[in-house]
Amino acid sequence: RNELISRQKVELEKQVAERTTELEKSLEELRLSQKQLIQSEKMASLGELTAGIAHEIQNPLNFVNNFSDVNKELLLEMKDELDNGNIADAKTIANDVIDNEEKINHHGKRADAIVKGMLQHSRSTNNATKEPTDINALADEYLRLAYHGLRAKDKSFNATMKTDFDESIGNINIIPQDIGRVILNLITNAFYAAPLPPEGGF
Numbered sequence: 001r002n003e004l005i006s007r008q009k010v011e012l013e014k015q016v017a018e019r020t021t022e023l024e025k026s027l028e029e030l031r032l033s034q035k036q037l038i039q040s041e042k043m044a045s046l047g048e049l050t051a052g053i054a055h056e057i058q059n060p061l062n063f064v065n066n067f068s069d070v071n072k073e074l075l076l077e078m079k080d081e082l083d084n085g086n087i088a089d090a091k092t093i094a095n096d097v098i099d100n101e102e103k104i105n106h107h108g109k110r111a112d113a114i115v116k117g118m119l120q121h122s123r124s125t126n127n128a129t130k131e132p133t134d135i136n137a138l139a140d141e142y143l144r145l146a147y148h149g150l151r152a153k154d155k156s157f158n159a160t161m162k163t164d165f166d167e168s169i170g171n172i173n174i175i176p177q178d179i180g181r182v183i184l185n186l187i188t189n190a191f192y193a194a195p196l197p198p199e200g201g202f
Helices: 002-083 087-122 135-153 176-193
Strands: 131-134 171-174
Touching: 002 087, 131 135, 131 176, 135 171, 135 176, 171 176
Parallel strands: none
Antiparallel strands: 131 171
8 A cells, every 4th residue: 555655645746747747848938938028019110119209319410410501611611701801701701600509419418319219119128228218208208209100001091199297297217118118109009099180181
């Protein structure tokens, strides 16, 4: 009897070990599938961003190009004024150039911020850390990106966007690319769910 119980115990332990191995394998496969799903969702939302980013980045680049062209003309004028000995006029033109350079710098930084935002969005968040973030600016940024992303896909799409931000919130300690992805998905889904008016369009 003891021998039978012992054999049954050994057999049961073997079955438990085999089942545990199967469960561990299933759990690992589930974790892998979860990672792949998260990555695919990130890539899908990144795809939604691409067209919006292209539009958003074009605006500051246009400003940079336009102000650069204007500055070239102003510098040629300043050179003429200096040749003619008109120091006061040359200084006035120089001030205009300086003002334009500040605008170029501002819009250059704007383009840089958009690119960095895109890179953050696509980057793995395994090692990401929370940082103080202006949630209002983040929401406004992704609102525009979602809108222009859909406009790039469907020119008939249009929407009136009204924002009502709580300016007292200040900075919030978050992982901006994660929250940005959530905001992008929420807004994109809201645009898709928006009812069509009788005349068509959004």
